[in-house]
Amino acid sequence: MTLRSRVVGMIGRLPAPSARPEVRRAVPTRMRDGVELLCDVWLPRPLDPSSALVLIRTPYGRDGMDLLARLLAERGHPVVVQSCRGTFGSGGEFDPFARELEDGADTLAWLSDQPWADRPISLLGASYFGHTAYSVIAADAGRVASVATAVTATDMHAAAVYPHGVFAPEMALMWIGGLLTQELPRLRRVRAARALQRRMPAALAAAPAAADRVLLAGESYPPYREWVKHDAPDDPWWDPLRRTGIRDRMPPATLVAGWYDPFVVGELDDHDALTSAGRDVRLVVGPWTHGSAPIATAVIRETLRALDGDARRGAAVWDEGLSRWVELPAWPPAAETRRLILDEGGSLRSEPRGRVDVRWTVDPSDLPPAAGGRGLNPDFAGRRNQRPREKRNDVQVFSTDALRHPLTLAGRASVRIATAPLAHSQDWFVRLCDVDPRGVSRNIADGFVRSEAGAAEATVTLSPSAFTVRPGHRLRLQVAGAAHPFHPAPTRHEERRLLSTSEARSILELPVIGGWGTAGGTLTRRMP
Structure with a gap:
């Protein structure tokens, strides 16, 4: 246990640690096309045969998941954190959304061959790596025992790229700005982020077809160009972003949202659909924006409850007018x-x-x-x-x-x-x-x-x-x-x-x- 994990565990009111994590860094996993994706594998010692394994597939770097993985592993659960293709040492090219279904399926197949992975699989994800979690379910829902996602939605096209049927430049430009600078050395990353921040107002004021070049000082980002080009809502090009078909076979799920997050409409639409389909679902909505730190604490706490057989249902929502949490049997209440x-x-x-x-x-x-x-x-x-x-x-x-x-x-x-x-x-x-x-x-x-x-x-x-x-x-x-x-x-x-x-x-x-x-x-x- 580290001092940081001890403090976060206390603040988050997490269960007491029961294991010591062993970490295996940059473990290669081979995909069907021969590309190798890198994983960090966290194995608790001793390894409880009854515990569940947590899988996280992210394009934002494995190191950023260290605290979350440690907190889960210290409480007895193996954790696999995988970098999406083309990011942080994983092979191939990162083409947003294009290969997550196949790579998710191949990762499940790889896990089937690991002796320490013979156990229920739980998925965890937020934002884009919430989409990767839903893609794993789309690949093989029967292999997934539970899922916890935050600030994301099953339909990324409607929730993020074209909400209300109209392109969302702020969402797209902010995302690609972070994506294209995240692997730079620290000093260069800080300088690049400041440059993007200076150019962002002009990029947002530009026509969508030219905005990426304004933001990136004359360069273009090909995926962004495709997003603007495919503006018809029924264009099948968007199918890889749509995972609404998993709603009627979703495993027990926890959805964590923020009232001031762009995904809150899509995420609560998911909740309503899961409830209507009779699926087990827990909803938590706080006074949060997309990057609010308490989101991670909520996800970890709810995940551990589910893994320990103490999953809650209903909803916990924050009432800003009263500055109070409200625990409800269902959301939305009859009004x-x-x-x-x-x-x-x-x-x-x-x-x-x-x-x-x-x-x-x-x-x-x-x-x-x-x-x-x-x-x-x-x-x-x-x-x-x-x-x-x-x-x-x-x-x-x-x-x-x-x-x-x-x-x-x-x-x-x-x-x-x-x-x-x-x-x-x-x-x-x-x-x-x-x-x-x-x-x-x-x-x-x-x-x-x-x-x-x-x-x-x-x-x-x-x-x-x-x-x-x-x-x-x-x-x-x-x-x-x-x-x-x-x-x-x-x-x-x-x-x-x-x-x-x-x-x-x-x-x-x-x-x-x-x-x-x-x-x-x-x-x-x-x-x-």
Whole structure:
């Protein structure tokens, strides 16, 4: 045991260690095409024949998994950490998503020949290596006893590359920037990261077809070019990114998500599908962005519970309004729909008193800042003060009066926007916020849609949330005509018109419950 693993084990409230790990570095595993992938194999001593083996396949380096692997091995479980092809010494070329199914199957075959691997196999993964875990299940679900994934989804095309059917440049550019610099020597990596950070705003402002060259100082990244090229949602080119077919044969699963992570919509869609299919599934959702450190602790704790036969079901979700965890028997709880009308004077009311007819211009050279939300970039992702957005003329703001009673939201809100039909499509971005008694507004959830040309109405479904608006606080809705940098900036000046009249009302619909106790919830200060 190291000092670090001892401290993390205590902070994470993990079971006491029972073994001493032995590590075998850079063990070669041969794939069907002769390419060798490298593994680090962690074997606990003594080796308990009843323990499960944990398999992790990652493109981000085996060394980065050392602490996680040590914590699991110290508690009696063999761990295999494999570098995906073309990364960190593994042979071949890394072509994102292209070979994970075959390489996952070949890794299972290799494990079948190892004397220490004659035991149940559990998978663990996050983000891209959540996809590799799902690819192993797609290859042979019968070999997998359980899986724990975080900040990922079975459909990477819909969750990450083309959410809402529209390309996501911030996600793509942030990912390739990290990917292309991760194996550089430390000093060069730091310098390269700073250079990418300087070029990122210009890259995000560029047309998607040219953005990689802006970010990479004239160089292009071929996989990125393919992502932009294949923009049809039903293009079979995307099939390797889609693993939704495993949902009805998923082994017992733990899904760990963050309210401010780009994957939260896809991940909770997975949860709903698994629940509907009658699969065993545990959900944990915290106040996290994509790279938040507590995610790893949650994954390790839930994995050990599953491996030790103490797997929980239901859901543990963080309510930011109460600053409490809520343990629930199911997610989402049954909720009633409460409707608020976008009304005159920037009001949200249950009964309208007037009409709204507001117009503004979307200027591609002067767009609202992100100011938080579900992005990969830690510079602006998460829960943030909304003043930089709400002071602008191109962000429309509608607020309730101060609440007299708490209002608990559980699920996905939606907004129906009435507008004037135009000859071209229109982008709509909405954000739900909590405004404290001092007037500070912070984001809860957001959503985006690209309406079709000629549409007189657009419906935007927001990301899921579990949030209690306290008495004295107000609920606020922002409406904007662009979702940059999460989606491409418009290429020209565009007009937006928001209507809410007796003929066509714009309406916010909220999923409301009468407090967590009515849903069978239990509140705690610490993660359950």
